[in-house]
Amino acid sequence: MxxxxxxxxxxxxxxxHPLMDGRTADSPLITAYRxxxxxxxxxxxxxxxxxxxxxxxxxxxxxxxxxSCLRPELASEITLQPVRRxxxxxxxxxSDIVIPLKLAGVGVDIVPGVxxxxxxxxxxxxxxAALPQLTWEALEPIREAVRLTVAELGKTPLIGFAGAPFxxxxxxxxGKPSRDHLGPRTMMHADPETWAALANWAADASGMFLQAxxxxxxxxxxxxxxxxxxxxxxDYTRYVAPASARALDHVxxxxxxxxxxxxxxxxxxxxxxxxxxxxxxxxxxxxxDEANRRLGGTVPLQGNIDPALLSxxxxxxxxxxxxxxxxxxxxxxxxxNLGHGVPPEADPDVxxxxxxxxxxxxxx
Numbered sequence: 090m091x092x093x094x095x096x097x098x099x100x101x102x103x104x105x106h107p108l109m110d111g112r113t114a115d116s117p118l119i120t121a122y123r124x125x126x127x128x129x130x131x132x133x134x135x136x137x138x139x140x141x142x143x144x145x146x147x148x149x150x151x152x153x154x155x156x157s158c159l160r161p162e163l164a165s166e167i168t169l170q171p172v173r174r175x176x177x178x179x180x181x182x183x184s185d186i187v188i189p190l191k192l193a194g195v196g197v198d199i200v201p202g203v204x205x206x207x208x209x210x211x212x213x214x215x216x217x218a219a220l221p222q223l224t225w226e227a228l229e230p231i232r233e234a235v236r237l238t239v240a241e242l243g244k245t246p247l248i249g250f251a252g253a254p255f256x257x258x259x260x261x262x263x264g265k266p267s268r269d270h271l272g273p274r275t276m277m278h279a280d281p282e283t284w285a286a287l288a289n290w291a292a293d294a295s296g297m298f299l300q301a302x303x304x305x306x307x308x309x310x311x312x313x314x315x316x317x318x319x320x321x322x323x324d325y326t327r328y329v330a331p332a333s334a335r336a337l338d339h340v341x342x343x344x345x346x347x348x349x350x351x352x353x354x355x356x357x358x359x360x361x362x363x364x365x366x367x368x369x370x371x372x373x374x375x376x377x378d379e380a381n382r383r384l385g386g387t388v389p390l391q392g393n394i395d396p397a398l399l400s401x402x403x404x405x406x407x408x409x410x411x412x413x414x415x416x417x418x419x420x421x422x423x424x425x426n427l428g429h430g431v432p433p434e435a436d437p438d439v440x441x442x443x444x445x446x447x448x449x450x451x452x453x
Contacts, residue, residue, distance in 0.1 A: 113246040113308040118178045121422040122346035122368050130452040131178035136430030137171035138183040144170050154199040158184045161234035168238045175441045179246050186252025189294040193223035210264030214283045223294045232305040239306030249302030253314035254291035254332035270319045277328040288332035296339030303343050311348040318353020326360050334364040373428025377416040389422025396427050399435045
């Protein structure tokens, strides 16, 4: 895979990039990600762009998921919807973790009620060797969607994202979502060379996906390892962390804040930080003060309101949000988020009310 021709010899972002021209560098989100004191307490929600919003359902009507991700004007509109509605402190780019596979030419689709399904699982050395390579040119719809979005966001930062190599590779081996990810976990031990080749392929695809978003105008990037919680620490450190570091190697030189998040990863937080990130996302299972203790107070944290409480009575939800803020105050920086994504049945008005509450609490 060839590097982007848009990267200068020094590896800097363009002068008109939002981080470089003053639009987002001092925003509450980027300030908190960099360990500073923001002008207001920043918050955004994973899966804020999408299924919980009636305006999203309207614009997506009759359009397949992956098609909606690859129509730049539509992907941009969906990204902007929650920023307009909720006054969150960042947009999260609307896409899907399997888009790099789709753009590379791997047969994959999102099946309603199931999730990503591959035409052919990848389970042998020959399967890996036959994988097509993602090209820089194929990523143009992603860059265009980011450019359109950033032009509308103004001083509000856009966060780019990609699926971590293990999560991508797990889908590729299983061919569909899995509860225990036995296939990829078996491959690590039974055929480590094939696993390493597949993980590196996924790392480069994810890294290029991140690079395209950051160079086109995203001000930060998050690596999602949705399925890393199925791994023990030894397997994660040996078989997964090197590939995650490789994915991030594509974008470290750009200088934008990098966030790492996984679900069920309380025992992996230190190893996830050590792949080389600026911020660690924490799911709802572990209090932020304990996460900060485990990480030695070394990085800002993101999280970790329990999505289940979005449907609780307001007084219970408010108390929980305040508890999360108090626990997060132990860290060098804190960005409020959910401990997983917005549930599709969440009331958008409740999310807006949560944002107002968070913004009303001093960031000192």
